Amino acid sequence: MTESTPGRRRGDDLEHAIFDAALAELAEVGYANVRMEAVAARAKAGKASLYKRWPDRARLIQAAARYKATEVEPAFEPSGDLRGDLLKVMKHIAAQQSTPFGEAIRGWIGELRSTPAELTEELRTKIETPRIRIFAKIYEDGIARGTVKPEALNPRVVNLAPTLITHYFLTRAESPPDEVIEEFLDQIVMPLISA
Amino acid sequence: MTESTPGRRRGDDLEHAIFDAALAELAEVGYANVRMEAVAARAKAGKASLYKRWPDRARLIQAAARYKATEVEPAFEPSGDLRGDLLKVMKHIAAQQSTPFGEAIRGWIGELRSTPAELTEELRTKIETPRIRIFAKIYEDGIARGTVKPEALNPRVVNLAPTLITHYFLTRAESPPDEVIEEFLDQIVMPLISA
DNA sequence: GCATTTAGTGAACGCAACGTTCACTATCGA
DNA sequence: TCGATAGTGAACGTTGCGTTCACTAAATGC
Numbered sequence: 001m002t003e004s005t006p007g008r009r010r011g012d013d014l015e016h017a018i019f020d021a022a023l024a025e026l027a028e029v030g031y032a033n034v035r036m037e038a039v040a041a042r043a044k045a046g047k048a049s050l051y052k053r054w055p056d057r058a059r060l061i062q063a064a065a066r067y068k069a070t071e072v073e074p075a076f077e078p079s080g081d082l083r084g085d086l087l088k089v090m091k092h093i094a095a096q097q098s099t100p101f102g103e104a105i106r107g108w109i110g111e112l113r114s115t116p117a118e119l120t121e122e123l124r125t126k127i128e129t130p131r132i133r134i135f136a137k138i139y140e141d142g143i144a145r146g147t148v149k150p151e152a153l154n155p156r157v158v159n160l161a162p163t164l165i166t167h168y169f170l171t172r173a174e175s176p177p178d179e180v181i182e183e184f185l186d187q188i189v190m191p192l193i194s195a
Numbered sequence: 196m197t198e199s200t201p202g203r204r205r206g207d208d209l210e211h212a213i214f215d216a217a218l219a220e221l222a223e224v225g226y227a228n229v230r231m232e233a234v235a236a237r238a239k240a241g242k243a244s245l246y247k248r249w250p251d252r253a254r255l256i257q258a259a260a261r262y263k264a265t266e267v268e269p270a271f272e273p274s275g276d277l278r279g280d281l282l283k284v285m286k287h288i289a290a291q292q293s294t295p296f297g298e299a300i301r302g303w304i305g306e307l308r309s310t311p312a313e314l315t316e317e318l319r320t321k322i323e324t325p326r327i328r329i330f331a332k333i334y335e336d337g338i339a340r341g342t343v344k345p346e347a348l349n350p351r352v353v354n355l356a357p358t359l360i361t362h363y364f365l366t367r368a369e370s371p372p373d374e375v376i377e378e379f380l381d382q383i384v385m386p387l388i389s390a
Numbered sequence: 391g392c393a394t395t396t397a398g399t400g401a402a403c404g405c406a407a408c409g410t411t412c413a414c415t416a417t418c419g420a
Numbered sequence: 421t422c423g424a425t426a427g428t429g430a431a432c433g434t435t436g437c438g439t440t441c442a443c444t445a446a447a448t449g450c
Contacts, residue, residue, distance in 0.1 A: 008416050010426055030308030035407065046428040051409060103308065110305020112368050113225030113298065124366055156382045167362040171319055173307050187351045192387045203445050205397055230436065241399040246438060395448075401441095408435075418425075 009045075018043045018050060022064040023100040031107025034061065058111055062123065065104035069127070076134050078141035082148065085138050086161065086189060090181050093131065093165050097175040109170065131162045139193065152193040161189050213238045213245060217259040218295035226302025229256065253306055257318065260299035264322070271329050273336035277343065280333050281356065281384060285376050288326065288360050292370040304365065326357045334388065347388040356384050 009017060021043035025034045036057055040047045054060040078085050096102065105127075112120055135158045142148030151157065164184045169175040176184070204212060216238035220229045231252055235242045249255040273280050291297065300322075307315055330353045337343030346352065359379045364370040371379070 008427060010417070014427075030306075032306050032309055036409085037407070046430095047408095048410080048412095048429080049427055052426085056409085106307065107305055109365050110302055111225075111227050112301065112365075114227055115368075117368060120368060151382070151386070154382050156378050160383060163359065163362045166366075167358045170304050170307075170365055171361070173310075173312060173315060183351050187346070187349050188355060188387065191346070192383065203398060205446070209398075231438085232436070241401095242437095243400080243439080243441095244398055247398085251438085391450100393448100393450085395446105397444100397446080399442105399444075401443105403438105403440080405437080405439105406435105407437100409433100411432080412430095413428105415428075416426085418423105420421100420423090 014043075014045060014049065015053065016067070018045055018053075018060075019064040019067045021045075022060055023068060023104075026061065026064070026100040026103045026107075031061065031103050031110070034107075036060070058108075058115065061104050061107060062119075065101055065108075066123075066126070068099075068101050068104075076137070078138050080141070080145065082138070082142050082145075083185065083190065085141075086135075086185055087181065089134055089138070090161055090165060090185065091178065093162055094169070094175040094181060097165070097169045102169060102175065105166075106170065128159065128162070132158050135159075135161060142193070142195075147195055148193050149195050157192065160192070161185075164188065209238075209240060209244065210248065211262070213240055213248075213255075214259040214262045216240075217255055218263060218299075221256065221259070221295040221298045221302075226256065226298050226305070229302075231255070253303075253310065256299050256302060257314075260296055260303075261318075261321070263294075263296050271332070273333050275336070275340065277333070277337050277340075278380065278385065280336075281330075281380055282376065284329055284333070285356055285360060285380065286373065288357055289364070289370040289376060292360070292364045297364060297370065300361075301365065323354065323357070327353050330354075330356060337388070337390075342390055343388050344390045352387065355387070356380075359383065 018039065022034065022039045025039050025042060029038075034057060036047060036050055039060070040050055050060060054063060076085075076089065097105070108115075108123065132155070136153060139148050139152040139158065143150055143152065161184065165176055165181065168180065213234065216234045217229065220234050220237060224233075229252060231242060231245055234255070235245055245255060249258060271280075271284065292300070303310075303318065327350070331348060334343050334347040334353065338345055338347065356379065360371055360376065363375065
């Protein structure tokens with residue numbers, strides 16, 4: 001019923017509708033071509049409602065991406081199958097980048113230069129932290145089993161797998177296919193961390 | 196004297212002036228804020244002259260970056276000091292990214308979605324190829340000396356060092372400082388390739 | 391060295407999207 | 421029920437885009 005009789009939405013209801021519209025636009029036309037008027041129209045909202053909440057397109061899309069990102073957080077438990085676990089998480093990251101969320105990231109990169117540093121930092125941390133936690137967990141598990149070197153817990157190493165995937169995604173139009181992910185895993189990550 | 200009496204420039208003379216103006220703008224205001232009118236004004240050229248050559252901002256900046264990129268090509272010979280050579284080349288890449296060239300890359304990333312795939316592919320190859328060649332040379336040299344594993348010649352591995360630097364640059368506002376480059380080298384690249 | 395062709399200039403234009411404003415109206419909560 | 425709050429939608433000025441055009445400087449040919 002919430003959807004069938006919009007009447008006039010307010011507060012979070014409206015905000016979520018705007019986010020959904022923004023993400024849909026993002027997916028359809030890509031970051032550079034998202035127009036505020038299109039988002040407003042799609043959300044069946046007034047432009048003024050957007051500008052009342054966010055000062056510009058960059059902030060709106062950032063907010064939308066954040067809204068989506070918090071939804072997608074997976075609670076992951078290592079199974080003991082090191083390669084299998086890594087592959088699963090890496091594929092998950094790649095899949096996540098194939099959504100509007102990925103497009104948001106791409107756009108954010110393009111505008112880093114004209115974004116306040118603290119905002120940049122905060123957003124990057126917000127994305128990296130959960131990934132670091134998951135990989136650290138997997139590596140700790142491996143270390144306990146003796147299949148992974150203790151050095152794998154070094155922050156640069158922990159970040160390596162997501163870095164490879166993200167770099168691939170950013171420098172092409174799409175995120176890495178499964179074969180490439182397996183190459184990253186078998187030719188770089190596993191050789192580096194294996195005990 | 197070429198500069199002192201511009202009179203009315205044409206051909207390559209004018210084109211280079213436009214490139215320089217574009218790169219200067221890129222450095223000053225960042226990709227997203229480069230305006231055609233500003234480039235034209237800076238180059239003391241008419242807007243029509245820009246549009247006669249390139250269909251839009253993206254193409255102009257790409258052309259400018261390419262013009263600059265070909266200048267910067269280093270001819271590198273391995274010295275036999277594996278770590279030293281790698282460090283040197285990695286620092287060079289990082290330095291290159293701190294110039295307008297880096298800003299051009301950042302902008303190009305942001306617009307990948309709305310760029311023809313073949314253009315994307317071509318540009319990426321153009322950037323990657325010389326890097327691959329240099330790292331492959333260094334690794335081959337190391338293999339010959341017995342300090343590097345033969346597996347280091349795997350394309351994914353050869354690309355690893357530039358990938359780390361580029362990823363750092365793209366996800367922050369600046370390219371990695373020397374300490375970080377050394378961490379990449381000592382914690383990831385060297386452990387992976389050392390025999 | 392003069393006339394013709396080629397290439398650049400700069401001002402003007404229509405267009406699209408930005409970001410703002412305002413009079414109006416639906417919803418909430420006291 | 422009534423006031424306060426929040427959203428609507430149309431209009432507006434502004435900016436930058438990409439194009440056009442009459443004009444002019446440089447190069448080329450004779």
